Amino acid sequence: MDAATGPHTPDDARAGSGRHRVALVFGGRSDEHAISCATAASVLRALDRERYAVVPVGITREGHWVLVDDDPEALDIRDGRLPQVEDTGRQVIVPLGGVEHEWAWKDGEGQVHPLGEVDVVFPLLHGPFGEDGTIQGLLELADLRYVGCGVLASAAMMDKHVMKVLFASVGLPVGPYTVITDLQWQRDRAAALARAQALTFPVFVKPARAGSSVGVVKVDRPEDLEVAVDKARNHDPKVLVEQGITGREVECGVLGGRGTEPPRVSECGEITVSGHxxxxxxxxxxxxxxxxxxxxADLPDEVREEIRRIATAAFEVADAEGLARVDVFVAPDGSVVLNEINTMPGFTPYSMYPQAWAASGLSYPELVDELITLALERPLGLR
Ligand SMILES: Nc1ncnc2c1ncn2[C@@H]1O[C@H](COP(=O)(O)OP(=O)(O)O)[C@@H](O)[C@H]1O
Ligand SMILES: [Mg+2]
Known part of the structure; x- marks a missing residue:
């Protein structure tokens, strides 16, 4: 089958239209595979096809990169059904830079079909093997421009322990916590549990490198700690136990500045959960x-400003680029505790990051457009 005429030809595989070619990469090996697919569906819908030609690249749960159809419907979360990338058998070959810049796909018979060059990669991946600097490293090696944070920021902010150490280093307000590494758990479980039990309950036990609340357990009683740690360890051998913070959950979006401009911070948004x-x-x-x-969010001006100050400082100490969402707790007395920063936040139109930007006057398609523009403007190599 000719790649230029076959049914699987991605949008504008033939060069010369003047549109920027964007490879959307989604799915992936982490527990957040399905969420990434849902995000991809939204971004596929939002991309202005007059300006961008899209190459949809799915990564299966096993880690195979495959060319998928440009079909948002197939990637939506619908009626509680979680979507996933199916192995289409159309294996994507990413050029590793140097003299090779053409993308391609290989069929079941081993025949290689050209896909042309890609101007920018939009990694819509959440969690390990995506949001953690691994794909960013691959793209750096390949001399490809991409949306969002670089290797260091992605890796450091994926690890809730390293993240807190960095935040604390610039005086950002972090709650009390302890870390249980795999070695500590294996060598002296009692000592690890004793450290955690010294915190005030309830505590939150969580995998160090996960997201979407996967593996997070609220523990009300010290005797339930061990089971919770084991549960978190199913997702990551490195576990955090954090003192529970009583407060409202408020998040805000940060968008990298154009050129030498400082980062931009959105309005704050609040999350209220009932029944959970x-x-x-x-x-x-x-x-x-x-x-x-x-x-x-309905917040006193000084609290709102404090959150926005913290969000900017967190983005900067993380060495973040492109985008990040900063999540805090606001205690009843108005004090703010920094919970985490997400370098690839939930990104459907209903997610907080786009909602916070919508409240600040930037629509979802405009936001997608701005992120790609920032990536296209960014120089390759060390920045
Ligand atoms: N220290 C804490 N105090 C109170 N609630 C917490 C705490 N840590 C986590 N939570 C609750 O668990 C949710 C998920 O935890 P979080 O650390 O944000 O992990 P994830 O990266 O999976 O989103 C938070 O949104 C919040 O509702
Ligand atoms: Mg969170």
């Missing part, structure tokens, strides 16, 4: 009726 103990996986993706996003 906390903002867990089900609440996030399967029970949206019980989750309310309010943007802009």
């Amino acid at each position: 103990d906390f903002y867990d996986f089900e609440a996030k993706y399967l029970d949206e009726a019980n989750v309310q996003i309010t943007a802009p």
Whole structure:
């Protein structure tokens, strides 16, 4: 089959239209595979096809890169059904830079079909093997421009422990916590549990490198700690135990500045969850009726400004680029505790990051456009 005429030809495989070619990369090996697919569906719908030609690249749960159809419907979360990237057998070959810049795909018979060059990659991946600097490293090696944070920021912010160490280093307000590494758990479980039990309960036990609340357990009683740590360890051998913070959950979006401009911070948005103990996986993706996003959040001016200051500082100490969402707790007395920063935040139109920007006057398609523009403007190599 000729790649230029076959049914699987991605939008504008033939060069010369003057449009920027964007490879959307989604799915992936992490527990957040399905969420990434849902995000891809939204971005596929939002991309202005007058300006961008799209190459949709799915990564299966096993880690195979495949060319998929430009079909948002197939990637939506619908009626509680979680989407996934199916192995289409059309293996994507990413050029590794140097003299090779043409993308291609290989069929089941081993025949290679050209896909042309790609101007920018939009990694819509959440979690390990995507949001953690691994794909960013591949793209750096390949001399490809891409949306979002670089290797270091992605890796450091994926690890909730390293993230807190960096935040604390510039005086950002981080709550009390302890880390349980795999070695500590294997060598002296009692000592690890004792450290965690010294915190005030309830505590939150979580995998160090996950997201979407996967593996996060709220623990009310010290005797339930061990089971929770084991549960978190199913997702990551490195675990954090954090003291529970009583407060409202407020998040805001940060967008890299153009050129030498400083980062831009959106309005704050608030998440209110009912019927769930906390903002867990089900609440996030399967029970949206019980989750309310309010943007802009109803906050006193000084609290709003403090959150925005913290968000900028967190973005800067993380060495973040492109985009990030900064999540905080606002205690009843108005004090703010920084929970985390996400370098590839949930990105459907209903997600907080786009909602917070919509409340700040930037629509979803405009946001997608701005992110790609920032990536296209960014120089290759060390920045
Ligand atoms: N220290 C904490 N105090 C209170 N609630 C917490 C705490 N840590 C996590 N949570 C709750 O668990 C949710 C998920 O935890 P989070 O650290 O944000 O992990 P993820 O990266 O999976 O989103 C938070 O949105 C919040 O509802
Ligand atoms: Mg979170």
